[in-house]
Amino acid sequence: MSDARARILADVRAALRRTEPLPPSVARGLEQRVAAPQANVQPAVDGDVVERFVAKMTAVNGLVTRLPDRSGISAALEAHCERHHVPTDIVVAPDPALDDIAWSNRFSIERRAARGEDRLSVTGAYAGIAETGTLVLLSGPESPTSLNFLPDDHVVVLDARRVVRHIEDAWATLRSERRTMPRTVNLITGPSKTGDIEQKIHEGAHGPRRLHVLLIG
Amino acid sequence: MSGPAPRSRDFERRAYVEIHNPNLQEAMGLAKQGFVGKRASAVAAVPEWEQLRAAGREIKEHTLAHLDWYLERFEAKVRENGGHVHWASTAEEACRIVVDLCRAAGARRVTKGKSMVAEEIGLNEALADAGLERVETDLGEYIIQLADEPPSHIIAPAVHKTKDQVSDLFHRHHRQYGLTERQTEGPALVAEAREVLREKFLTADVGITGANFLVAETGSTVIVTNEGNGDLTNTLPRVHIVTAGIEKVIPTLDDTATILRLLARSATGQEMSVYTTFSTGPRRASDLDGPSEMHVVLIDNGRSQMLGNEFHHMLRCIRCGACMNHCPVYTAVGGHTYGWVYVGPMGSVLTPLMIGIEDSGHLPNACTMNGRCAEVCPMQIPLPDLLRVHRERQHASRLDAPRARMMLRAWAFLARRPALYRRVVDLGARALAMLGRRRGRLRWLPLAGGWTGSRDLPAPQGETFTRAWRAGRRPR
Known part of the structure; x- marks a missing residue:
């Protein structure tokens, strides 16, 4: 089971041209995106x-x-x-x-x-x-x-x-x-x-x- | 990778059969009108539609580019909330995990919400082999379970059935519950299914649902339904199991809001489906209901192989079904003709990637290149381009028909010799014009039986475009 986890993560990284987890500098940016979510496009809702x-x-x-x-x-x-x-x-x-x-x-x-x-x-x-x-x-x-x-x-x-x-x-x-x-x-x-x-x-x-x-x- | 046995090589023969199947043609006629019109009005009512599409695409592209990090973040949050995460590389692994969880729970009866990934991994067969009673709870899925058929549409699995056929199925299968009258009206049929399934919901040991999203921010799995069957499935049994592809993860709750705005409008023309439900771990200690165990099975089954190449676009797919609703091929031949789980344009792209191009037969060719699927795709997936990549690969692997290869070679020979090309085409145009001079149309032509078998070929006027141009006869 944990074999599958390691394999999937390795396959994903290989596809993304990496062998290691993301460097801390990049990971920090992602953690920020998740910790302080921003709204994207919102349809206008006018009035009361x-x-x-x-x-x-x-x-x-x-x-x-x-x-x-x-x-x-x-x-x-x-x-x-x-x-x-x-x-x-x-x-x-x-x-x-x-x-x-x-x-x-x-x-x-x-x-x-x-x-x-x-x-x-x-x-x-x-x-x-x-x-x-x-x-x-x-x-x-x-x-x-x-x-x-x-x-x-x-x-x-x-x-x-x-x-x-x-x-x-x-x-x-x-x-x-x-x-x-x-x-x-x-x-x-x-x-x-x-x-x-x-x-x-x-x-x-x-x-x-x-x-x-x-x-x- | 495996899952249900593919029958996609049979596309051509099945297409012929289904085009002459009056029940299918009646059902698909109704579906086409409904889906296309409802989506068009829903989209027209949102001036921000194109910005939403771009934002949805951007969310998915961002997540896919950092997929390992988001998967680990999601996993950590599920665990923090008391849930369990399992990883499966293949369909077999995924099925084994789910069956083992059901056995560990001492389960006999399992209710299921609609899940395309469960179809993809062949979970239904695996549960049956393990001796578990599986009850599909989405009305469409329930209908096709009674008919012992696979789904023919990703959001409307029984779209190929007429009301009359549903009446027959219920009449035959509900007798065992003392419901002996054959109901013929929609509301009565819905009420009868509600009554039969209510008992199953209340007595199920395990509930299995899919997921429209996995939220990395909170560790939530999200399902979107109109019936409420998914909620009775994930609330009432002791154990809730979620099966989900690894591409379903997105960063935040706010990101789900963006994609939800695209999903329901594209799928059914609703602004919002009736029930959008975020499940985060098992019931809390003081809760009065909810499952005491919650498991998420993250399934790769070929998805990681689509990352990092042109097919990564397909990992943005949110399974809304808009592409098939707008596809002239799909609406003519129905979903079963495609011979595997995923149907229509998205299916013709996915199936060769999941079962191999050798077993996919004509799927990449079952396309008129009209481009409507890409126009309506809420995630801007270039479906016709991806089908073209499959066609090129089929050609490179010599999987296309010998006659087609011969014709292409002949055309290539001519195209590289412009003088000869002009002479041959000129000769051909004159010959055809002569043959068809009486009626202006040709009813039969050697090597073109596929065309003339069902319609006439308009005869050319006798002169090629190049010749007319040279002679100074410019089109007005």
């Missing part, structure tokens, strides 16, 4: 980032409800369950940031990772990206990744102040707020879909059939 996020998320059939504050979350979720005929047994991420939601007593709530039979999950989001209408979700004890994929309906509570302009802005935020990468970073742009049968788009392939963003503020 929150409005752009809403427009882009809506364009990919994500549902968006704008709420002035967190007091409307429970009612918005009730409306969602009624409209889409989803039972009110729901799973809410064990995220302390979601502890303050005043749930209607119509809901029966569990705070845990997802199971195969779960119908609806509620999670927070780390950020939103205006450029493409993309959500950024990080794994962690408070935000198990399975909640983003197993239930039929995924409801995401996103603080409008967390919407950034470009993908690179989300990376910059992540680097400044966390020392290390979590196990999983999910960039999510709309509900699950497939085009594998005659190139026609059908939603709800394996992941959520509906993605609903409750955008606060």
